[in-house]
Amino acid sequence: MQEIGKAVKSNVYLADNFSDLTMFLEKINSRTLWVVDTNTARLVRPLPEAHVIIGSNEGSKSLKSVQEIITAASDRNFSRTDTFVAMGGGLVTDTVAFAASIYKRGCRLLLIPSTLLAMTDASIGGKTAVNFSNTKNLIGTFYPANDVIICPDYLKSLPEKTYKCGLAEIIKASFLTKNDDLMKELVLNKDKILSRDMETLKRVITLSVRIKCAYVNNDPCEEKGIRKALNFGHTFGHALESLKRMNVTHGEAVAWGMAKAAKAALDKRLCDEDLVKSLMYLLSVYGFDTAYRINPGDWNEYRRYLFKDKKVKNGALKFILLKEQGRPVEAELDEALLKSIVADI
Ligand SMILES: NC(=O)c1ccc[n+]([C@@H]2O[C@H](COP(=O)([O-])OP(=O)(O)OC[C@H]3O[C@@H](n4cnc5c(N)ncnc54)[C@H](O)[C@@H]3O)[C@@H](O)[C@H]2O)c1
Known part of the structure; x- marks a missing residue:
């Protein structure tokens, strides 16, 4: 794992392969809530007990998904030092980052982008958003993730x-x-x-x-x-x-x-x-x-x-x-x- 950049407060790392990523994840010392979409869910085996699966189209970049994420965190009594982990393309990273930015006024956030666009663009720079009332990205915040881990191995399954x-x-x-x-x-x-x-x-x-x-x-x-x-x-x-x-x-x-x-x-x-x-x-x-x-x-x-x-x-x-x-x-x-x-x- 090497650090390849810093964007505001985010450390951006490049993982050599899946086992390099796993080693990084094992070192996280807070509780984690994983969020994936119906496609990226298949790429995380086994899915940790604390997880939310959202839909895999733009319609799921919504306040409804944010509510599901926040409910899952709150049901487990997550504190602001616990970590939301977003594993997916820009749809997942934008939505989870927005949820993290408002949960207890901001909790820890780790992004694991799984599309080429999310690796090089959406996960870098702190823009979070959900769509609202047929308007793309109408609701959002600036909330850079603590860490972004890019694991290019995920690109193998990308359409x-x-x-x-x-x-x-x-x-x-x-x-x-x-x-x-x-x-x-x-x-x-x-x-x-x-x-x-x-x-x-x-x-x-x-x-x-x-x-x-x-x-x-x-x-x-x-x-x-x-x-x-x-x-x-x-x-x-x-x-x-x-x-x-x-x-x-x-x-x-x-x-x-x-x-x-x-x-x-x-x-x-x-x-x-x-x-x-x-x-x-x-x-x-x-x-x-x-x-x-x-x-x-x-x-x-x-x-x-x-x-x-x-x-x-x-x-x-x-x-x-x-x-x-x-x-x-x-x-x-x-x-x-x-x-x-x-x-x-
Ligand atoms: N925050 C920002 O700065 C920023 C910048 C650019 C785009 N965006 C947002 O990003 C979103 C688009 O993101 P995207 O292009 O990553 O698409 P996406 O997140 O919608 O993913 C596209 C499809 O690929 C699937 N997928 C994701 N990773 C996969 C993998 N490794 N293997 C197989 N399937 C996989 C997803 O389930 C989905 O069906 C838009 O909502 C856009 O507004 C945000």
Whole structure:
């Protein structure tokens, strides 16, 4: 087990394999309440007596699940020095982290992320959330876990589509740093990454985690505008996810959104063509479709979703664009440019 990063108060560790993880868990000297979802429950054998199993779709990222977790803790008389353990993807880690943040005004929290996205993104940075009233992440807190343990062995059982969601966020991270190490891994070791070679993944995850930690540590509660850069590709992407509902994954939408943001930066002469080419190259070798254009008839609906984005201030929508690798900027885009970039008009 090695420490690979620190994000606010969280120690982020990389476990070599399952037995390394088990050794760490055996050393915990508080009581633990485990929370898994119906899929990750199968990955924890045997499940400790104190556990809660929540559903494995976004609908379970809810106050109802939080209530179940808190009831289980309270029935066992858990104190704030006891530990909630979240083992799962971002759905589980976000929900359990929120429950931990409010249980007795905050108890100990250990995250064991089991998807590539949760390992490199959701478990780092202290954002907790549940959905409410059909609105994603409406209720939440900032509550960094005490410890995050990343065990890449869990990735072996991950469905391909879920694995690729994480790859889109890793490609994003590689463009948000001036350091070339992650990008080199992505370019030179594509086959090993796609075939989930564990040693390559350990390096890729470590580099990705460090990039996220740097953004988080410079702006722990998203007050300075620095963390906004992590939304690169997300404003275009979230609106596509809303438009296409279940027919596009978060990763596919973010990949598409990054391509659109790069095109916008080029049209505004903020960046040069080489940057766009290298992004498009990486997205295509990892199998993301960036050529998709929305139907002209869907433009108004897509536009409506865009303007529902949290980055709308006084009616103006800001996008994260890149001037160069590691130099994100916020910029407004006019409607004619937006239309020409995303729609078949
Ligand atoms: N807090 C943050 O900063 C942050 C950042 C990004 C995303 N998120 C949140 O993360 C959530 C998405 O997380 P996700 O992409 O990890 O998806 P997820 O947690 O919904 O998991 C996707 C599916 O994979 C299954 N699964 C998880 N690990 C598995 C494994 N090892 N083997 C087999 N199946 C496994 C799950 O049961 C689920 O069915 C969203 O709710 C999003 O809002 C939070």
